[in-house]
Amino acid sequence: MNEPMHKKIIIRPFIYNAASAGDVSLALLILLLLQLIMLVATRSYNALAVIGASLIGSLCADSVSKAYRTPYLFSVRMSAVQGITAAMLLPATFPPVTVFFIAFFTMMLVKYMAGGFAYNWINAAVVVAAFAWIVGMSAFPSVMATHDILQIKNPSYILIQSGAFPILRFDPPITEAFNSMIFNFINISIPEGYISLLWDTNAIIPAFRFNMLTLLSSIVLFSTGMLSMIIPSCFVVVYALLVRFAGPLFCGGIPGQGDMILALLTGGTLFCAVFVVQWYGTVPLTAWGKAVYGVLCGILAFFIAGCGTSPIGMVFTVLCANIFSPLIQISEDKKNKKKLDALLARHFIEQEAE
Numbered sequence: 001m002n003e004p005m006h007k008k009i010i011i012r013p014f015i016y017n018a019a020s021a022g023d024v025s026l027a028l029l030i031l032l033l034l035q036l037i038m039l040v041a042t043r044s045y046n047a048l049a050v051i052g053a054s055l056i057g058s059l060c061a062d063s064v065s066k067a068y069r070t071p072y073l074f075s076v077r078m079s080a081v082q083g084i085t086a087a088m089l090l091p092a093t094f095p096p097v098t099v100f101f102i103a104f105f106t107m108m109l110v111k112y113m114a115g116g117f118a119y120n121w122i123n124a125a126v127v128v129a130a131f132a133w134i135v136g137m138s139a140f141p142s143v144m145a146t147h148d149i150l151q152i153k154n155p156s157y158i159l160i161q162s163g164a165f166p167i168l169r170f171d172p173p174i175t176e177a178f179n180s181m182i183f184n185f186i187n188i189s190i191p192e193g194y195i196s197l198l199w200d201t202n203a204i205i206p207a208f209r210f211n212m213l214t215l216l217s218s219i220v221l222f223s224t225g226m227l228s229m230i231i232p233s234c235f236v237v238v239y240a241l242l243v244r245f246a247g248p249l250f251c252g253g254i255p256g257q258g259d260m261i262l263a264l265l266t267g268g269t270l271f272c273a274v275f276v277v278q279w280y281g282t283v284p285l286t287a288w289g290k291a292v293y294g295v296l297c298g299i300l301a302f303f304i305a306g307c308g309t310s311p312i313g314m315v316f317t318v319l320c321a322n323i324f325s326p327l328i329q330i331s332e333d334k335k336n337k338k339k340l341d342a343l344l345a346r347h348f349i350e351q352e353a354e
Contacts, residue, residue: 019226021280025077027226028275031217032084038200038210047092047206050099051084054128057103058083065111078280082107085275086128088207089268089315091139094132102132120281122322129315141204144309145262150251156262156308160193168196197265205311207271211264218274231283232273234294235301240264242302251307262308269301272314277321284328286336292328297321 019027039047062079083103090099110124133140144164149155159165172192179189198211221227240260247258264270277283277297284293300320305313 019224022074022077024226025074025081027221027224028081029077029084031220032081032088032275034213034217035088035206035210036084038213039206042200044092044206047087047204049096050090050092050094051087051206053096053100054087054090054103055080055083057100058086058107058124061104061107061111064108079107082123082125082128082279086125088271089125089129089205089276090132091141091204091311092206093204094136094139098136099132102135103128106131120279121326123276123279123282123318125276125279126315126318126322129312130319133312133315140311143306143311145266145307147251150247150259150307151253153254153257155259156197156265157191157193159262159309160191160197165193165197166202167193168199171195194261197261201266203266205268207268207275208266211270214270214274218270221274227274227278228290230287230290231278231294231297234291235277235297236264236269236273238295238298239269239301242298243307246302247307258307264308266308267305267310268314269305269308272318276314276318282322282325284325284332286332289328289332293321293325296324296328 036048036051039051058079059076062075066075086103087099106128107124110120110122110127144159145155149158152158156165160167174195175190175192178195183189200209201211203209218232222229222232240263243263244258244260245256247253247263248255277294278290284290297317301314301317304310304317304320
């Protein structure tokens with residue numbers, strides 16, 4: 001029997017059962033870069049200037065913080081992700097110089113108070129956006145889904161028809177193709193404008209624009225296991241159901257006919273669900289804790305962001321959820337401690353029995 005002359009020896013006996021923080025940060029940067037490419041393609045240069053200012057401010061804050069705090073791995077990548085994410089939540093009309101100083105000092109404050117990486121109990125990106133809203137509230141657009149509009153059936157279609165969301169040139173032929181080849185078999189049709197709403201809303205806040213690209217990004221992140229689906233799924237489902245069934249009760253509309261499309265495709269709902277809502281350190285660790293956190297986000301979104309088109313509602317939704325998250329994590333620790341105590345007690349009983 002011939003033995004192989006060379007054997008491959010593995011000196012690292014451990015493997016990752018989840019994507020590393022470095023891989024996740026790199027994937028987030030690549031997917032956010034696709035959003036920036038779309039901004040370049042649509043000649044949204046003001047938005048790019050705001051994003052550049054926030055990115056530089058975040059990286060500068062990371063560089064300065066290394067002077068008094070031991071840097072963690074991939075801190076530059078993480079700071080870049082947070083700087084871009086924060087700017088995506090800001091209007092393109094915001095002065096870039098102001099954005100730089102807000103991003104720099106806010107990131108410094110959060111790093112000093114909350115710690116770095118997984119010790120951060122609050123998402124610095126939403127804190128930057130919240131401070132920017134306080135400083136320059138007038139730069140943010142107004143809520144288009146007013147009380148009167150929400151009383152009407154399909155307010156998203158009304159806003160499309162009024163020109164609030166422009167219809168793109170390729171929308172009519174694609175809509176006609178879908179109606180003739182797919183929806184015709186179930187005797188329904190979709191009006192023109194919804195394809196445009198899914199592709200590019202043309203909002204002045206970049207995070208509100210490219211919903212289709214955000215959905216594709218979510219497929220990459222969730223299918224590869226880089227991010228958990230529990231929190232975003234619970235968040236989106238609970239928020240959509242509340243808008244559908246509870247929204248009309250508050251607005252005097254038709255019961256059970258709230259506009260979920262308007263809620264999900266405006267106000268940055270999908271962007272926050274994919275890129276913002278589950279940042280490291282700000283979310284629970286167990287499956288049940290993540291589910292509770294996601295449901296909480298959906299409820300908060302309904303009462304804070306309303307039924308759609310809110311310029312800042314999702315930012316304060318995530319901010320409020322971050323405040324409640326430590327309470328869920330404390331509950332997780334207590335439950336895990338009880339499990340551990342029970343296991344140790346059973347182990348000692350078995351040892352004594354032997």
